[in-house]
Amino acid sequence: MASAPALEHHVSLLPYNTFGIDAKARLFARFRSVEELRALLALPEVQQTEKLVLGGGSNLLFTQDFDGVVLKNEITGLEIIAQDEAQDTALVRAGAGESWHGLVQYALSQNLSGIENLSLIPGTVGAAPLQNIGAYGAELKDTFDHLEAVEISSGQLRTFTHEQCGFGYRESVFKGPLRNQYIVTGVVLQLRRKHQLNVSYGAISTTLADMGIETEPTPHDVSEAVIQIRRSKLPDPAQIGNAGSFFKNPEISQAKYDELKAQYADLPGYPVPGGVKVPAAWLIEQCGWKGRRFGAHGVHDRQALVLVNHGGAQGSAIRDLAHEIIASVREKFGVELHPEVNIL
Template sequence: MFQQNIALKPFNTFGIEASASQFFAFQDLDSLQLALKHAAKAPLLVLGGGSNILLTQDFDGLVLKNELKGIKLLNETNEHFFIEVQAGETWHEFVLTAIANNWAGVENLSLIPGTMGAAPMQNIGAYGVEIEQVFDHLKAVEIATGELHEFKHSDCQFGYRESVFKRELKAKFIITSVTLRLNKTPDFNTSYGAIQETLDTMEVNDLSIKSISDAVINIRQSKLPDPKEIGNAGSFFKNPTIDKLDYEGLKAEFPSIPGYQLPDNKVKVPAAWLIEQTGWKGKTFDNIGVHKKQPLVLVNYGGGQGAKIRDLAFEILDSVSTKFGIELHPEVNII
């Protein structure tokens, strides 16, 4: 059923007060296709968990809330499980389901907010793992025609925190299900960040996908604010990649600048370090600010306006560009 003038505060983890002129929640494919016919050429905004958007104004169009549910074992081989997950499933709940069933490969991605539908769109990643590493295919409805299409790994053109759905096909498809290829034999990844240190602190002797998941959850909870307590959308900025020669030049000027070597003579520089060095960490401005523990995270302490958070983000971008000559880019979708 279509609803009019619906408040969107419950549907975005920033907790921004905004409204939609029309709102429709769909639980099956037929309902989605009917809604698209009804919408005609009205502006569309598709919401999953609302954990990767910043609303800066009321939305004068149709908000479609993805509530497709279901997790299904499609097939298995000697080495893999092929699991189809409906796009409205909460990502972390799916990870817990995978762990309970000994489906390995997503344990390092524990506690990432959002839904399954947004996961391949963003190519979510953490602690040395990205979803593209376990991705098999997805299904998506074309907004213009209502037709269902299948996208294989190569079709998605995955990149760092992006895919074809954030570029050429942006706002042209609605992802309805994702099929992942998970492992029967775990390939433990504990070398990234503080995972091994945390496992040692936890006195884990028998390594498992559950113990890695528990370690990642502990790390994330110690560094990142809970959106239920402080409005936020997780990491607001992507970690930039720069040429190795440029990095070496910055290293000469700023000896403590960290960097992670990538292929093709590229270096990834932690955006959190850049933001902290420009003095933004922990800064507050009325009821918004930069988180005191993690400068990648912009926060709404209550009653903050999305437009002011956007302006703060752009000020941070300017500061980093001025000091280091590095262009940061938002990971969050600004609407």
């Protein structure tokens, strides 16, 4: 067995979360391989305490110090592990500590498509299946083949197929019944050489036109368009602390949607199985939250779905603001919002 990496004490998590919250971890360690992770999990100090796996910290809100051990995933590696000439597909394996956007760039460099619409999503490959990341008409599950994960209680490495992951809208078994039981160490995607690009969503086609690309865009062009759109719409965590969309878009019944639509004629909605998905940003904006600032924290002025830390905010204050927003949307529309961000 590999020797366990050093355990550090009372480490500030400020550099490790995009909200920029200065919480502390009682214990902190990094692992660069499955063997190092297993060695850490075998330490009595680690076994006896609460564990938090940390990727890029871009989907987390610390509301207090973490009184357990933070295990930072730094497993690297990007490779094509199989090619299917007949189907024009390839299986790409990525170490869970690789950056997600790094994997997108690697795929593009190999002329492989399927994840270009997910360009520039912050964070690591290993966290991507947790909430089945999605953007611009694509989700991780569309190209997912399988993942490898270490069971925290036994240290055993196990493979999860697509079906076993139970993907849904920003959901998987790892956020549900298997929460805090597995640490993802590697992810395998099936990507295409025969491209089927999706440019129908949002402003992708108009941005491509602005880029002078009217016909036959490449996966690289689509990635560039998505990057331009994201940069124009979303605050950069390097400039202002945030974790992207704080809330999921609620899914309501058709009857509820019709009732609201009769009252609010411009209420947007997108049909989903069993109902209608409504943009949480629209609901929040209607409640007057967009751009509001309360000292060091507030709601972003261009994107009502994003809560921000202007500098020095407490995570608990951001959590309390989220609760106030949820209550006001409930009161005005009778719709329940749920956080997408993991609150600790």
